[in-house]
Amino acid sequence: MIRTRRTGRGHAPRGGRGAAATVAAVAVLALTAVTAGCEPQAAGSTPSAPTPVPVSGTPTDDAEPGTGEPTTTPPSASAEPSAPSTSAPPPDPQGKVLMASGAQGKQVRELQARLRQIGHFDRSPTGYYGTVTVASVQSFQGKRGLSRTGKADTLTWQKLLGMTHEPTAAELNPPTTRPVAKPDKRCMTGRVICISKNSRSLSWMIDGTVLSSMDVRFGSQYTPTREGTFSVYWKSRHHVSTLYDSPMPYAMFFSGGQAVHYSSDFAARGYNGASHGCVNVRDEGKIASLFAQVRKGDKVVVYG
Template structure:
């Protein structure tokens, strides 16, 4: 019996390390596992799931600030134009993120449960976009500030009031050199400002329209009853209104100076 069992152990070492022990009747019973020197315990399956859930929820990044106090530019103009649409801003657009703009943004944020920072961040901007329409060019430049077009070729010689309907600007030019540029407004579709080449034929410092009973200070007539003149309505309302066919100037100091320089007979070019 001893020799047989020793042989059995040797055979187990060469094969699978598992034998079945014989019971008293010579029958094989339950398997017996024999651990050999240097062998490793069987590996246990690894659990692919994390041992524990994160203890803290990841914090979402703060909204990015797009514009704030002191910023300037075309984007700020659009912001101001949209704030005007929802009646949080009544001045401008000026293109400058000033105190009035900051207060308007803060009010808009507070009304909608957003942090009242006064800064326009991505969340505030997306909310404003959903509530407003795309502003047109003259909504963005309601109170002026737009760039002037290049002068028409007919403006490059002599003394000329060069007036662009495209950029709504007037250049006072002498021999191809721009002396002054001002923003102007034109007649409505029912009373359009005439286009072409004209000349100043009459100047009237304190003129009052006999047809519309409205003041036309610093008037420089160039085509029938149409003149270049100062308009207090343009100064107050910007491009939200229109003239009865005249070329309105909103900068009173600028047209007062222009009135002293322009002479009867100087050319006027109204173009696109």
């Protein structure tokens, strides 16, 4: 309700300029309400929901970034609904798809382990069918003259089974994140801690047989881990670095102040960090077992 300003003895102005001003004020308020996109609400009333406005056409995926509003494509005036296709899709010549991108589980792990046996999968099985597995399957299919779909269909699976053996427990769940490198020839005789910088793995070997393996990391470019053939000259179960005041449990020293030891930082941060030159081991249980077996004088080989 529009209230008029009281004048004189409390009477509203009559006619003339007063009436014209009142009409003009009402018009301005009405125009303001329209341009603001809302309607004046009476005191205590509940706003009503806006009536949706139908939009013709079908939303597409080319909305402008940040607007949140899809564009629309108006239907053609002459378009007629097409009849549904009654023809079935052609059968896959390679058979039913057993596994594909996004799949996970034991069968995927077996697929990866079998592909790894014949050189088509270059890392430890994960049990997840991702881009690396797709590329590995495509590689295998291309070598066998199959369609490079990247999907493990029945024909691909049968060919793979015929070329590989059933994976062992160690092949399905390797001890290290990355495949253990082929041991350096210096590791093939005697009792050796064989350490590969390339595969970032350590293998405990006796007369050429790998008894255990584990993930390791090395020093940074400013404090590199030395390469070469060494021997364990000191073992310290509860060692603490005198230079950095940091714990070095299960330390086995092989070159100056450099040692193989457990690193809680490696266990927590992975390869995001580096040592001051030592060989850090991620798994405390494995390094504890290794520490118990290694003797003073055992050989240590560090290679690229």
